[in-house]
Amino acid sequence: MEDLHVHHGDDLPDNLAWKMFREGDDQAMNVILQRYFRPLLHYGSKFSADRSLVEDTIQDLFLGFLEKRQDLGSPANLKNYLFKCLRNNLIRQVKEKARLKPIEEDDALFTEPTNIQDIIMGLENSHEMSQRISSLFLSLTKRQKEVMFLRYYENRSNDEIAEIMDINKQSVSNLLAQCLTVLRENWVHILFLLLPSQIK
Amino acid sequence: MNKYYNFKAVDFIDDPGFRDWVYGRSQDAAVDWQQLGEAEPSLVHEMEAARLFLKSVAGEQPDVSEDYIKIFGDRIIRKHNQETSRETKLSTIRWYKNPVRLLYMAATVFLAFGLGWYLLLSANRNASEQSGMLAWLRADDKLVNKSNGSSHAEIITLQDGSKITLQPNSSVTYPEVFDGTERNVQLEGEAFFEVKRNPKQPFLVHFNNLTVKVLGTSFNIRSFPNEQSVKVTVKTGKVAVLPDKAGFGVRLLTKAPRAVTLTANQEILYKKGGDRFERAVAINSQIVNSAISEADFEFARTPLSDVLEKLEKAYGIPIIYDEDQVRDCSLTASLSDEPLLEKLKMICKTMDASYETVDGRIVMNVKSCRAAVQ
Incomplete structure (x- = not known):
């Protein structure tokens, strides 16, 4: 009877975790983050070497999800969906940052070879x-x-x-x-x- | 293994098994790459070039702990809650474009400081009050105090007809008559409450800086001073668990859990001083819907979704599942006279499914309708 206590098991499939999140379960978001925060941070770090910028963008992404959680769809593949969303937001953020500080050098990986x-x-x-x-x-x-x-x-x-x-x-x-x-x-x-x- | 003998670096890069080996992802790889390199020296160059290239593709992996991610997630939720409460107060006009609003805001800030100061004082006062005075006590209340020093439970009937089953080493304090807007009871230890319904006069149980608020229902509270956590289990009806009203100032200035509502067969476990309630499904869940009896749990080729729906109705515990997963599943089984969680276990045994309890709800994961091959 050990399994009775609240636990947010690793077995919970993506689609159910996402469904619970949409239906108002904050803990389900933590399950999703435990699973995909590292890959998101890794992928995101390719667009900007500024780790706090990447983390802030991930945070804003999930804040956006929380705001319109009832209107969210059910993606066929959660990881791909998160990657796509992060990518869009991050490219916008990186452009914005470049506009504000045009001289600053960014040694991100997904950049054009300069010379x-x-x-x-x-x-x-x-x-x-x-x-x-x-x-x-x-x-x-x-x-x-x-x-x-x-x-x-x-x-x-x-x-x-x-x-x-x-x-x-x-x-x-x-x-x-x-x-x-x-x-x-x-x-x-x-x-x-x-x-x-x-x-x- | 022969097919690898003609492999070039590009072919190795394209081989998923090779990539898993380079990225340290699979322990039981089908091919022993180390050995392949040793056995066929002509491949070593190609394999090494492929390995180094794949390492460049991956780049450095960020190093973050589970705790870090947990804190990250909690911060997002906190931020979201702050934003939603702020949005309801602020209008869309930009404050700096509106001089009247600016003045108004300055006044608000000034007031906020005053209020903060007041709350700090009252928080300190509350902290000192906790040991002695009862926050809900009114000047003309005559108090009754009952302690159970015996080794068996004692039943107390209150003036309004509500019953308290007081466990050993526990005590309750309450006014002789409930003539206010609320019915207040202070508890130390463990007791089971059966509250007479009265929507005009809510029933409040105070314990360990928390309050349980109900209109009429039955529930159990366990809150001993020498134990690390407190527990509230609901047998019938609905109860709200909230930080004590007296702790209002404390609640704003320190971290305190947000109020939660529990329904039948749910319970919360609260670690003293913690900032959250953990909701769970009670171990001894009982059928709470009088329209459904144990005899109704005989199934023959019943669609699984109907079975889960019946369980949800009978026990009042939400069951979450993916409609697509169970669409073609049916169940033939006798689940009568078993506790809820045993019923679920039996369902899981007949097919490739599992369940877990998350936040006082049950999450079913049905992988396949047919039983897993043992």
């Missing part, structure tokens, strides 16, 4: 494999980086990525193909330096 020359120099000068590979990754455009993150780190399908980034499915396929081309073309320059002992 392609630097990247090439980095590739040629570095004998460290990890540095070479990270400069290769940095040479991708911000959209390519984002697609890589969603596809490979978050294991989202092309359809899901299209939904989150609000682009069509063909664009996702194109972005992925572009990335793989960049990788294939540059592997050769990188790989000949690798020593077998470097595998862990």
Whole structure:
């Protein structure tokens, strides 16, 4: 009879947690946060290196949900829905911040490579494999980086990525193909330096 | 494993199993990547390049604890509650565009400081009052005090016909006659109350800086000074549990739980000094709907949604489930003469389902109508 006390178990499926949240259960929001706060913060940190900005945006997102909780729909996939909402709000926030402080440098990951020359120099000068590979990754455009993150780190399908980034499915396929081309073309320059002992 | 021998870095990146290994996600991977690298040295370059690239894709993972997220969530809820209460007071006119409003606001701020000061004083006064005086006491009340020093429960009948079953080592204090706008009783220890209904004169039980307010119902309170928490269990009807009225100033200035309403078969557990009530389903839940009896819990090919609806009606406990999940489920079982939670367990046994109690409600998760293969 242990299971009688209030507990907000990990077993509660997303759709039920979301339904309870919509119906006024504040604790259900905490269940959702325990599950998705880390992924949201991680994804969000790619748009801005300012962690407090990302956290504030997540907070405002959920405050918005609380305000119109009765009008919220039931998304097919909660995580994708949260990603999409955070992405929209965060891009707006980052733009706003850039407008207010145009000089401030932002070392977010999903940003355009500023100087392609630097990247090439980095590739040629570095004998460290990890540095070479990270400069290769940095040479991708911000959209390519984002697609890589969603596809490979978050294991989202092309359809899901299209939904989150609000682009069509063909664009996702194109972005992925572009990335793989960049990788294939540059592997050769990188790989000949690798020593077998470097595998862990 | 052969298919990997021709893999290039790009192929490894595209392999979900490889990615899980790199990101440390699965413990029981189908392929032993470490071993593959050792067995086939020509792959080592490709695997290492793929691994490093995937690490770049992921970037640094933010490090946050469960407690941090909990605090984060509670802060959002608090903020939301503050905002909704403020919105009802403020009009849409921007304060700085309206000189009259500015003046009005200055006066409000001034008053707020005064009120704050007053509340601070009264909070201190309340703190000192708690030990001795009863906040609800009126000047002309003649008090009766009953203590139960025996080893068995004692039944007390009040002037209005309400009954108190007082447990050992417990005491109640109340006026000889209830002639005010409220019926007030002070409790220390544990007692079961059966209150005569009177909407004109609410019945209030005060204990441990909390108040239970009812019109007519039956419920149990357990509140011993030497115990860490207090518990209120509702048998029939509806009760409200709120921070004590006397603690108004204290409530504004310190953290105190928000009032909750309990219905039959629900209970709250409150940790003394805490800022929230935890609502739960009572262990010994009884049927509270006289139109439904135990004999009604015989089912033959009954749609599961009907069964859950009947349980909800019978016990007065909300049952939450996904209509889509149970659409095609039906139940053939005899659930009579079992407590509520046993009934639920039996339902879960006949199909691939589980339940949990969350905030005084039951959440059913039906994965499949058919029983899980043992």
